[in-house]
Amino acid sequence: MYVYDEFDQTLLNERVAEFSDQIKRRLSGELSEEEFRPLRLMNGTYLQLHAYMLRISIPYGTLSSKKLRMLAHIARRYDRGYGHFTTRQNLQFHWIKLEDLPNAMADLASAGLHGIQTSGNCVRNISTDQWAGVARDEIADPRIYAEILRQHLTLHPEFSFLPRKFKIGITGAAHDRAAVKMHDIGLWLRRGPNGELGFEVAVGGGLGRTPYLAETIRGFCPSRDLLGYVEAILRVYNRYGRRDNIWKARIKILVHDLGVAKFRDEVEAEFEASKDYAPVLDERLVAEITRRFHYPNFENVEDNPPELQAAFHDARFRTWYFNAVAPHRVPGHAIVTISLKPVGLTPGDCTADQMEALADFADQYGYGEIRNGHEQNLCLPSVRQRDLPALWRKLDAVGLALSNVNLITDIIACPGLDYCSLANARAIPVAMEISKRFADPDLQRNIGRLHINISGCINACGHHHIGHIGILGVEKQGQEFYQITLGGKADENAKLGTLIGPSVPFDKVADVIEDVVAAYIELRERPEEIFIDTVRRVGIQPFKERVYAVR
Amino acid sequence: MTSPLDQKLRIDGLVVITANRLRDGAVIYRTAGGGWTTDLAGALVLDAVAPVKAELAQAAGEGTLAVGAYAAPVVHDANGRLVPGNLREIIRSSGPTFDLRRVPAET
Amino acid sequence: MRFVKDGRAAEDPYRRVADDASLPDGVPVLLTGERFLADAAALASRAAPVGVIWPNNREIEELAPHLAHLAAIALAFPTFRDGRAYSQARLLRERYHYRGELRATGQVLRDQFLFMLRAGFTAFEIAKDGDADHFADAVHRYTRFYQPSADRRPVIAAVRQPPTPQRKSA
Numbered sequence: 001m002y003v004y005d006e007f008d009q010t011l012l013n014e015r016v017a018e019f020s021d022q023i024k025r026r027l028s029g030e031l032s033e034e035e036f037r038p039l040r041l042m043n044g045t046y047l048q049l050h051a052y053m054l055r056i057s058i059p060y061g062t063l064s065s066k067k068l069r070m071l072a073h074i075a076r077r078y079d080r081g082y083g084h085f086t087t088r089q090n091l092q093f094h095w096i097k098l099e100d101l102p103n104a105m106a107d108l109a110s111a112g113l114h115g116i117q118t119s120g121n122c123v124r125n126i127s128t129d130q131w132a133g134v135a136r137d138e139i140a141d142p143r144i145y146a147e148i149l150r151q152h153l154t155l156h157p158e159f160s161f162l163p164r165k166f167k168i169g170i171t172g173a174a175h176d177r178a179a180v181k182m183h184d185i186g187l188w189l190r191r192g193p194n195g196e197l198g199f200e201v202a203v204g205g206g207l208g209r210t211p212y213l214a215e216t217i218r219g220f221c222p223s224r225d226l227l228g229y230v231e232a233i234l235r236v237y238n239r240y241g242r243r244d245n246i247w248k249a250r251i252k253i254l255v256h257d258l259g260v261a262k263f264r265d266e267v268e269a270e271f272e273a274s275k276d277y278a279p280v281l282d283e284r285l286v287a288e289i290t291r292r293f294h295y296p297n298f299e300n301v302e303d304n305p306p307e308l309q310a311a312f313h314d315a316r317f318r319t320w321y322f323n324a325v326a327p328h329r330v331p332g333h334a335i336v337t338i339s340l341k342p343v344g345l346t347p348g349d350c351t352a353d354q355m356e357a358l359a360d361f362a363d364q365y366g367y368g369e370i371r372n373g374h375e376q377n378l379c380l381p382s383v384r385q386r387d388l389p390a391l392w393r394k395l396d397a398v399g400l401a402l403s404n405v406n407l408i409t410d411i412i413a414c415p416g417l418d419y420c421s422l423a424n425a426r427a428i429p430v431a432m433e434i435s436k437r438f439a440d441p442d443l444q445r446n447i448g449r450l451h452i453n454i455s456g457c458i459n460a461c462g463h464h465h466i467g468h469i470g471i472l473g474v475e476k477q478g479q480e481f482y483q484i485t486l487g488g489k490a491d492e493n494a495k496l497g498t499l500i501g502p503s504v505p506f507d508k509v510a511d512v513i514e515d516v517v518a519a520y521i522e523l524r525e526r527p528e529e530i531f532i533d534t535v536r537r538v539g540i541q542p543f544k545e546r547v548y549a550v551r
Numbered sequence: 552m553t554s555p556l557d558q559k560l561r562i563d564g565l566v567v568i569t570a571n572r573l574r575d576g577a578v579i580y581r582t583a584g585g586g587w588t589t590d591l592a593g594a595l596v597l598d599a600v601a602p603v604k605a606e607l608a609q610a611a612g613e614g615t616l617a618v619g620a621y622a623a624p625v626v627h628d629a630n631g632r633l634v635p636g637n638l639r640e641i642i643r644s645s646g647p648t649f650d651l652r653r654v655p656a657e658t
Numbered sequence: 659m660r661f662v663k664d665g666r667a668a669e670d671p672y673r674r675v676a677d678d679a680s681l682p683d684g685v686p687v688l689l690t691g692e693r694f695l696a697d698a699a700a701l702a703s704r705a706a707p708v709g710v711i712w713p714n715n716r717e718i719e720e721l722a723p724h725l726a727h728l729a730a731i732a733l734a735f736p737t738f739r740d741g742r743a744y745s746q747a748r749l750l751r752e753r754y755h756y757r758g759e760l761r762a763t764g765q766v767l768r769d770q771f772l773f774m775l776r777a778g779f780t781a782f783e784i785a786k787d788g789d790a791d792h793f794a795d796a797v798h799r800y801t802r803f804y805q806p807s808a809d810r811r812p813v814i815a816a817v818r819q820p821p822t823p824q825r826k827s828a
């Protein structure tokens with residue numbers, strides 16, 4: 001993982017001092033709320049329904065055990081003993097106090113953690129594949145470039161007051177685990193004609209009120225030009241993006257209004273014009289950042305060790321193994337996904353005790369590294385296969401050995417009306433109820449891969465557009481109603497879901513999901529045909545009939 | 552529910568003035584004496600646009616106590632107790648609608 | 659309103675002149691974009707300095723042919739959240755090598771001074787008097803930056819280069 005040096009640390013400390021001073025000026029009345037709000041937002045501090053919320057950035061989803069322990073400490077000392085992992089590789093504390101923030105931020109900074117640019121109209125935390133660096137299908141580690149971009153765009157003198165927030169997603173793998181097309185800029189690592197590294201560059205993705213998938217404007221941008229090209233995109237956006245209407249201010253609207261071809265021409269012209277002086281990503285800089293990424297010193301071990309084979313006698317272990325463990329690029333190792341979706345509890349929540357336990361397990365079995373991904377789950381990216389049985393027993397003891405990864409109870413949900421001041425409707429209790437209905441592990445396995453995404457309003461923090469089943473909370477005459485979409489997808493073949501019909505009230509959502517799933521079981525050609533493939537084959541009509549026939 | 556801060560002022564029923572406390576974000580209600588309380592029972596209850604506007608203007612001028620003051624609906628329950636008038640306000644006054652207990656589920 | 663130029667409190671020597679008013683002799687003036695462009699040829703030979711007030715929504719490129727005759731360019735921050743002038747400033751400095759005064763006007767607040775300075779602004783019409791007293795603290799809040807910029811302060815990548823052998827033995 002990237003190791004901060006004294007310079008990174010100095011910048012963090014200076015940031016804490018600055019924000020502490022801003023808080024002091026706000027509390028004394030020197031700053032009005034209107035002036036303070038954007039400043040606190042640039043430090044990840046929102047005001048929600050019943051408290052402040054602090055969003056901590058987890059760059060490229062990579063945490064050390066030390067950082068995770070610090071998050072546990074913050075949860076316990078300044079919050080209510082838990083944190084919430086989000087879909088954008090951030091962690092949120094939902095009960096923080098403004099007056100505690102200077103101390104909390106200083107504690108966080110001591111472990112290299114911060115809330116810089118986790119909100120506000122600037123470039124946000126850059127998200128990547130949570131399996132970066134360990135996946136088998138990767139051409140290069142995207143985190144190197146995510147870190148380079150992060151540094152370049154931190155406190156950037158030109159791009160800190162954009163028309164709207166700006167999100168960059170990047171992956172180096174063939175299979176997209178980072179929802180890259182949902183980002184304002186999506187980057188895929190590619191090899192050029194001579195084997196050199198570079199990027200396919202797409203722009204204009206985003207969900208929210210007007211969902212769009214990002215479209216490619218450059219098939220190959222050599223890595224040398226990455227910073228210059230990203231600056232060209234940001235400059236075109238900063239100059240011409242709409243500022244009169246918050247709903248039309250994202251870059252996706254500019255791209256759509258101009259047309260992607262015209263937008264590309266603008267960017268290419270801007271890039272060309274700044275070529276003489278634009279920042280160049282030279283090999284020295286890449287090497288310098290790469291050097292600061294410490295990779296584990298992988299043990300030289302064999303695949304399928306006897307300890308692992310012996311453990312297969314235990315059916316529960318076997319179930320967990322086949323659900324939560326994935327192949328690793330290094331022999332004798334494995335990637336372990338830790339589901340934060342226990343039946344009946346809040347998706348993505350993690351207690352301070354669990355964080356500390358995980359930090360210990362990571363030290364013991366996983367080279368001290370933990371990741372989080374856009375599914376609101378965690379992952380130990382590098383575990384020796386012979387340690388899997390022991391790890392599993394320990395995870396089980398703290399409620400973290402769940403076997404529902406990618407199954408129907410692995411629900412992505414935003415905080416919704418239970419926390420969020422922008423919400424129309426609740427999302428978490430909907431997720432809880434659905435997960436209870438499908439709690440039976442055999443039933444979940446029979447249904448197979450199925451992603452449910454829930455958002456409490458059109459801002460789409462729960463990514464409902466790209467859920468196989470998407471659920472969106474709306475308000476009708478003061479009551480909570482939910483629109484259901486089918487057929488969305490987040491991966492390299494990303495697609496937006498289609499609405500199946502009129503919205504349904506809160507207490508009927510789980511029934512509707514049961515109907516949809518029952519229809520799928522009847523419609524699928526064979527058990528291996530997963531939900532999303534059935535939807536693609538038969539369309540939404542049969543589901544629609546099933547759901548609305550009885551209502 | 553459309554954020555109350557975006558709503559035009561229209562009062563049809565009983566309301567209280569509510570906000571978040573600047574220093575910790577806690578939900579607070581305006582009292583008759585121009586102070587704030589975390590207890591809804593102690594809130595000043597209004598039912599017309601003019602006094603609501605006056606209280607909001609007053610609160611906005613204070614600056615360092617409350618953030619984002621607005622008028623929220625309240626009703627009297629069967630026992631004559633003052634209670635929040637919609638789900639959003641219920642959640643604001645009593646927290647998330649599920650058990651915040653974080654113990655791991657049985658596996 | 660208080661004025662800071664090159665890091666120091668100063669008297670603003672410029673006078674803003676309305677489009678229909680005549681130019682005061684020997685006094686530095688700030689003109690609107692329309693007036694400046696209309697009279698650019700004549701203004702080029704004016705002895706006293708000429709500056710222009712340039713709006714956010716007009717292409718900064720239009721000024722490029724005239725930069726040699728411009729002593730000051732005032733860019734606008736209609737709200738501190740509106741960051742278009744940062745791009746205009748950087749373009750002027752980096753692409754067009756403009757070296758005259760770049761002035762920030764409008765909602766020029768303490769917490770944005772540093773961004774402005776680094777984008778190439780050298781003069782500040784500071785909206786709140788209290789903020790002007792904190793100009794120096796505000797722009798020295800950070801000592802290291804990741805990206806090179808107009809104020810030429812040290813960037814982290816440069817100082818990170820491995821020490822040279824001489825320094826090691828020193």
Ligand code: HEM
Nearest residue numbers: 046086087088164182206207208413414415420459460461
């Ligand atoms: C609870 C406090 C939160 C607030 C106030 C909030 C607010 C917002 C708003 C206003 C937007 C739309 C912005 C726009 O489209 O311009 C947005 C988008 C988004 N939020 Fe949140 N959010 C919150 C929590 C979360 C959480 C917990 C997650 C992750 C689970 C999340 C993930 C996202 C994502 C991924 C988007 C982008 C959707 C898109 O591509 O348009 N947010 N959020």
Ligand code: SF4
Nearest residue numbers: 414420423456457461
């Ligand atoms: S989708 Fe809406 S309700 Fe959910 S967290 Fe985002 S803003 Fe809040």
